[in-house]
Amino acid sequence: MKKNIIAISGLQRMDNPQPGAGMIQSLRRACPDLTIIGLVYDAMESGIYAAGGPDQVHLMPYPTAGTGPYFERLDAIRAHTPFEILIPTLDSEIELLSHVSDLFKRRGIRVCLPDPATLRRRSKSHLPELAETCDVDVPDTRMASDLGTASRMAAELGFPLIVKGPYYEARVVRNGMELSTAANRLLSEWGAPVILQSPVCGPEFNVLGLGDGQGRIRGMCAIRKTVLSEKGKGLGGITVHDPVLNSLCTRLIRALRWPGPFEIELIFNEADHRYTLIEINPRFPAWIDFPSQLGANFPLALLRMIRGERLSPLPATKPGHFYIRHQVEAVGHISRFSALMGDNLPAELLPWGEITPPLSRKGILP
Amino acid sequence: MKSSPLKTLLLNEGGVAFDPARGETYQLSASGLTLVRMLIGGADQKSLLEFLLREYEVSESTARRDLQTFLGELEKRGWL
DSSP: OGGGEEEEEOOOOSSSOOSHHHHHHHHHHHOTTOEEEEEESSTTOGGGSSTTOOSEEEEOOOGGGOHHHHHHHHHHHHHHSOOOEEEOOSHHHHHHHTTOHHHHHHHTOBOOOOOHHHHHHTSTTTHHHHHHHTTOBOOOEEEESSHHHHHHHHHHHOSSEEEEOSSSOEEEEOSHHHHHHHHHHHHHHHOSOEEEEOOOOSOEEEEEEEEESSSOEEEEEEEEEEEEOTTSOEEEEEEEOOHHHHHHHHHHHHHHTOEEEEEEEEEEETTTTEEEEEEEESSOOGGGHHHHTTTOOHHHHHHHHHHTOOOOOOOOOOTTOEEEOOOOOOOOOHHHHHHHHTSOOOGGGOTTTTSOOTTOTTTTOO | OOOOOGGGOEEOTTOEEEETTTTEEEEOOHHHHHHHHHHHTTOOHHHHHHHHHHHSOOOHHHHHHHHHHHHHHHHHTTOO
């Protein structure tokens, strides 16, 4: 029965939602007998307390702690609950874990992760090369490893500009002063390079899907974002069907021979009626439970793929279905929170490090 | 790049048209809805003009101008 225990991360669903909680919803609907272990970095990740959430939850050390502490923790959790399948859903985890397939193999843990070279090919800094081989437009892009280079490249591109970190965050800057502030912060927080891009205007499209690692796509669901948050996150979307968009995504995934979940972000340039590729994320997006409710259960297909089961292509989602993010209050009890806080994670690996969390053992808990 | 052809639009009786490729929704007037349905059915410009002259009290020059504007809008969206 070990096959029916899986571990999954990314349970936060507040203002910047992660995919894990939506994936759990999709899996629960299809596999009621599945035991799901939530791996979290904060005892206040909202998905811990959501209805139909994970059966067990364990705190993890941040990926920045490295593979040693990460696997020590996995081993400790598996001694308690021996799961064989792990689905990491966060970019930082995937970056770390793509390098250590042998550590998973040795433990008998099954994962679906790209190798480091494949992961790099879709990274923000390598995207223009990939796009060129696939005949796909990308924004005019420059990489800078220091502030002086960033300023020189900004002069070439002109303002306004989008400044991005290598993994997370994107900001619009309108002048040299804003550029310095943003680039300095990104360089110190995420390291080099900072990525400078000319902005592209138009409606945003997202495509999620599942690659089989041989260049084929087992299913795709494309949406136009209809409601955006102040940070540009999609609070609503509607399914679309555009053969041009499908063909573009197929070319990218074929070129990468992408294994597993992906999300492709594009902007449709209404001036020339062409799509511009913005990012390829190595995971499902937070709206992953939307296509599941339309009959295309991507998390279930991923689980089957990891188990090595025969996988039929997922049904296409028909255009015209939409979702709107609807926030609700997940109810927890302090006893569950405190149980998580005392989850046997060595003090030096507590995710919050030296910073006292809002409800720490030194705070209102005994 | 071509957007959805006209025949792929999802139309309802109230004149709401959904473009499945762009994910955009438009509100057509009653006359616009009829014209779109006629075009989907294969009508030519002459038939569309005759329809406008028959159904609305407008001069031929006004009908011709309005029709060209409407067809231009459809073309701009890649529907023609």
